[in-house]
Amino acid sequence: MDGFDFNITIVGLGLIGGSYAMALKELKPKNLWAVDIDKEAIEIAQRKGIIDKGYTDVKVPLKDSDIIILCVYPALMTKFIKENMQFFKKGAIITDVAGTKETLIKEINRFLRKDLDFIGGHPMAGREYKGLSFASKDIFVGANYILTPTPYNKKENIALIEKIVKGIGCKNIMKISAKKHDEIMAYTSQLPHIMAAALMKGVKEETHLFVAGSFRDATRVARLNGRLWADLLIDNQENTIEKIEEFEEYVGSIKNAIINKDHEELETIFEDARIKREEFIKKCQH
Amino acid sequence: MDGFDFNITIVGLGLIGGSYAMALKELKPKNLWAVDIDKEAIEIAQRKGIIDKGYTDVKVPLKDSDIIILCVYPALMTKFIKENMQFFKKGAIITDVAGTKETLIKEINRFLRKDLDFIGGHPMAGREYKGLSFASKDIFVGANYILTPTPYNKKENIALIEKIVKGIGCKNIMKISAKKHDEIMAYTSQLPHIMAAALMKGVKEETHLFVAGSFRDATRVARLNGRLWADLLIDNQENTIEKIEEFEEYVGSIKNAIINKDHEELETIFEDARIKREEFIKKCQH
Numbered sequence: 001m002d003g004f005d006f007n008i009t010i011v012g013l014g015l016i017g018g019s020y021a022m023a024l025k026e027l028k029p030k031n032l033w034a035v036d037i038d039k040e041a042i043e044i045a046q047r048k049g050i051i052d053k054g055y056t057d058v059k060v061p062l063k064d065s066d067i068i069i070l071c072v073y074p075a076l077m078t079k080f081i082k083e084n085m086q087f088f089k090k091g092a093i094i095t096d097v098a099g100t101k102e103t104l105i106k107e108i109n110r111f112l113r114k115d116l117d118f119i120g121g122h123p124m125a126g127r128e129y130k131g132l133s134f135a136s137k138d139i140f141v142g143a144n145y146i147l148t149p150t151p152y153n154k155k156e157n158i159a160l161i162e163k164i165v166k167g168i169g170c171k172n173i174m175k176i177s178a179k180k181h182d183e184i185m186a187y188t189s190q191l192p193h194i195m196a197a198a199l200m201k202g203v204k205e206e207t208h209l210f211v212a213g214s215f216r217d218a219t220r221v222a223r224l225n226g227r228l229w230a231d232l233l234i235d236n237q238e239n240t241i242e243k244i245e246e247f248e249e250y251v252g253s254i255k256n257a258i259i260n261k262d263h264e265e266l267e268t269i270f271e272d273a274r275i276k277r278e279e280f281i282k283k284c285q286h
Numbered sequence: 287m288d289g290f291d292f293n294i295t296i297v298g299l300g301l302i303g304g305s306y307a308m309a310l311k312e313l314k315p316k317n318l319w320a321v322d323i324d325k326e327a328i329e330i331a332q333r334k335g336i337i338d339k340g341y342t343d344v345k346v347p348l349k350d351s352d353i354i355i356l357c358v359y360p361a362l363m364t365k366f367i368k369e370n371m372q373f374f375k376k377g378a379i380i381t382d383v384a385g386t387k388e389t390l391i392k393e394i395n396r397f398l399r400k401d402l403d404f405i406g407g408h409p410m411a412g413r414e415y416k417g418l419s420f421a422s423k424d425i426f427v428g429a430n431y432i433l434t435p436t437p438y439n440k441k442e443n444i445a446l447i448e449k450i451v452k453g454i455g456c457k458n459i460m461k462i463s464a465k466k467h468d469e470i471m472a473y474t475s476q477l478p479h480i481m482a483a484a485l486m487k488g489v490k491e492e493t494h495l496f497v498a499g500s501f502r503d504a505t506r507v508a509r510l511n512g513r514l515w516a517d518l519l520i521d522n523q524e525n526t527i528e529k530i531e532e533f534e535e536y537v538g539s540i541k542n543a544i545i546n547k548d549h550e551e552l553e554t555i556f557e558d559a560r561i562k563r564e565e566f567i568k569k570c571q572h
Contacts (some may be wrong), residue, residue, distance in 0.1 A: 240544055258530075276487075
């Protein structure tokens with residue numbers, strides 16, 4: 001396989017699958033196919049030239065696909081591979097975009113055909129909308145992308161996925177264990193989404209007249225895809241609970257300082273936050 | 287006083303004071319003055335034409351000022367009025383921009399000269415930076431602005447402040463009691479700032495490589511001005527604690543649903559958040 005001279009199939013033409021297809025198209029793979037149960041999504045994707053051809057029947061594209069990118073709900077990934085195991089092309093590489101990794105990879109490697117290679121992936125990109133109509137090739141530009149390779153993965157296959165990820169515009173590719181991935185995501189992704197949802201709970205009829213940017217920004221991701229996030233949080237239960245409890249502790253220490261009218265302590269807490277945030281955002285921008 | 291034919295003095299040339307001056311300049315008041323203890327800020331403001339003239343000696347501009355806008359730290363407002371009471375022009379209108387109102391207004395009205403009129407104001411505008419160099423006349427454009435008038439205020443004075451607020455570009459002017467203001471702000475402003483600070487606490491050396499927009503947005507305002515926020519939270523102690531506890535309860539219910547692996551409950555919570563957020567942001571944009 002030279003350059004991007006292989007057949008790629010995207011499974012699931014939602015926000016991420018659609019965006020992935022758009023971004024991959026620019027790399028000119030031999031064929032870019034898609035599978036979806038939604039005929040309309042396929043028709044739209046074909047008409048817009050996002051994919052070369054789409055299928056509701058998985059078998060057809062799978063037997064000739066060198067790379068398969070699973071962009072379905074996390075809970076459906078294992079099921080998809082299991083049910084279609086016999087149709088995969090010999091030596092095919094399968095990757096995914098799920099926001100949790102440990103359970104998924106363990107399960108898949110338990111039954112995966114020996115010639116196939118599953119490499120866990122997670123683009124740290126998204127939008128607060130779902131569906132193909134919000135897809136854009138630009139969502140990957142400058143984004144972080146995490147790969148969670150295992151000793152089962154072939155080095156050249158990992159390198160190929162990395163090449164694709166760079167190709168669609170991602171900035172940092174981090175290779176870490178699935179376990180580490182899930183620990184980190186509980187904090188950097190699941191926690192802010194939980195906070196945003198919890199913050200929305202108190203919104204009333206007139207609240208919009210009394211907000212500034214702080215509230216709008218803090219609740220941006222509260223426009224949650226409920227099914228997806230329920231999947232992720234339950235799958236990453238242990239880490240998420242731990243991070244929620246750490247967060248509760250921090251909120252508690254601020255609360256105590258307010259109760260004690262401890263101006264100095266509050267200033268210290270906020271100064272720390274300010275300095276951390278400044279350093280953090282500087283690093284994000286590099 | 288016809289049109290904007292009066293003398294205005296801004297007290298405190300920080301982010302908000304500086305921005306206020308810039309926006310007011312466009313309305314062409316008779317004179318636009320400023321008071322600050324920082325000579326450099328005054329020099330810069332004069333040189334850039336943000337103000338007509340600045341003073342470190344309060345007395346000079348105060349005796350001829352029809353309107354005084356206090357843009358200093360909340361804890362300094364009362365002190366400023368008390369110490370300079372004798373210098374205010376007869377019948378002058380004083381307003382402020384503090385993020386808490388009830389205590390402040392009660393205290394001020396306790397000793398304010400009978401001919402003076404203090405009208406509490408709070409522009410729901412800001413930035414995660416402090417100081418004159420980040421000031422911009424645009425921060426008020428489209429923003430919400432809250433006024434907390436009391437029976438002591440003259441109708442025509444309230445109308446004049448409203449005219450100014452509209453003039454600098456604010457969209458909604460809400461007139462509510464100081465008590466109501468503080469209750470609402472504990473939720474729409476103080477809570478998101480506390481959350482942002484608490485969320486930063488767990489940031490490590492490498493965190494920036496594992497974040498997407500959700501984390502960045504949720505922590506934007508963690509770049510806090512510690513002194514200002516310590517002032518605000520302590521001043522609005524009771525309401526803030528109440529809102530933190532409501533928030534803790536919501537987070538707790540999400541936590542329980544995760545512990546119970548209650549997919550349906552999580553989906554319901556997130557669907558509710560999504561619908562609320564969609565309605566909310568639609569209203570914000572109108």
